[in-house]
Amino acid sequence: MTTKNIFTNAQFVGSFPSCENLPADDGAEIAFCGRSNSGKSSVINALTKNKKLAKTSKTPGRTQAINIFSLKDYETRRLIDLPGYGYAKVSKAMRNEWAATIDEYLNSRTSIRGLIIIMDIRHPFKDSDDLLIDWCETNQIPVLALLNKSDKLSKSKVNQELSKGQKRMKDLSTPNQVIAFSSKDFYGLDNLSELLEELLD
Numbered sequence: 756m757t758t759k760n761i762f763t764n765a766q767f768v769g770s771f772p773s774c775e776n777l778p779a780d781d782g783a784e785i786a787f788c789g790r791s792n793s794g795k796s797s798v799i800n801a802l803t804k805n806k807k808l809a810k811t812s813k814t815p816g817r818t819q820a821i822n823i824f825s826l827k828d829y830e831t832r833r834l835i836d837l838p839g840y841g842y843a844k845v846s847k848a849m850r851n852e853w854a855a856t857i858d859e860y861l862n863s864r865t866s867i868r869g870l871i872i873i874m875d876i877r878h879p880f881k882d883s884d885d886l887l888i889d890w891c892e893t894n895q896i897p898v899l900a901l902l903n904k905s906d907k908l909s910k911s912k913v914n915q916e917l918s919k920g921q922k923r924m925k926d927l928s929t930p931n932q933v934i935a936f937s938s939k940d941f942y943g944l945d946n947l948s949e950l951l952e953e954l955l956d
Contacts, residue, residue, distance in 0.1 A: 762948060764827035765803040765834060771821045774859045778823060782831025783955050784866050788857065788887060789873030791839035794903045797938035798873055799824070799836055802947060809836055821860060832955050835860070840883050861890060869897040869954040876902035876916050876935060880923055888924070897930040897954060901947065906937040 771777055789795045796809035809822065822836035837857050861867070870891050872884055879902055891898035900920050905913045913935050920933035932950060936943035 760804075760948070761826055761829065761832075761952065762803045762834075763805070765805065765808060765824040766827055767808060768823040768825050768833070771823065773856060774821070774863055777821065777860075777864075778825075778833070780864050780866050782833065782866055783868045784833035784835050784864070785869045785871060785951055785954055786835040786837055786860070786867060787871045787873060788837040789839060789901075789903075790875070790881060790883060793839070793873040793875050794938055795836065795839060795873045798871075798901065798903055798936065799834065801938040801941055801944060802834075802951070821856065826955075829955075833866075861894075867896060869899065869951075871899045871901055871951075873901045873903050875904050876913065877904065877907060879916060879920060888927070891931075892927050892929050895929045898924075898927070899931070899947075899950060900924060900933045901943075902933065902935045903938060905935040905942050906939045 768778060787795055787799060799809040800806050803824070808824065820838065824834040824836070826832045826834070837860060840857065861870075870887060872887050874880065874884055879900070884900075888898055888900070890896075900923075902913075902916055902920060908916070917933060917935050924931045924933055934943050934946050934950075936947060
């Protein structure tokens with residue numbers, strides 16, 4: 756896939772409460788996951804340059820199902836928006852249900868080419884993030900730690916958090932990257948696009 760800006764043609768396929776009716780498990784897909792306050796939907800919208808593609812809200816926990824987007828001209832290439840996790844203001848049963856949905860997706864799909872773990876750069880690498888990183892290591896799935904909201908910090912602090920993240924990931928045997936990102940000013944967008952194209956190719 757050498758076409759530039761292939762993500763700007765992303766189209767919404769559907770929203771799936773469980774894995775039962777997901778599109779055929781073929782081709783290649785990249786999953787986006789993260790805590791409910793990480794700005795996951797905003798990252799997808801920045802990547803695709805479509806503010807209305809993934810629904811955003813000032814209230815965390817908006818993504819409660821598996822939302823799927825296909826790339827125009829590359830229908831077997833998909834972006835997967837998984838439910839956010841760690842949102843304390845919903846019931847424990849609901850949090851467990853979201854966690855079960857994520858777990859089922861990760862352990863049932865063979866077309867996963869990479870996992871993008873989106874974190875607030877001010878509060879990165881929480882226990883739930885580390886669990887997903889460990890899953891990627893166990894299953895040898897490439898993982899990208901995306902430190903979002905970098906516009907909230909000074910440049911020196913961003914570099915400091917980036918260095919910490921790289922040290923956290925350096926001993927992994929699965930392919931991995933850590934990048935700073937801002938869905939507000941598109942910092943790191945070109946880097947993210949290039950990495951995702953490589954994974955989907």
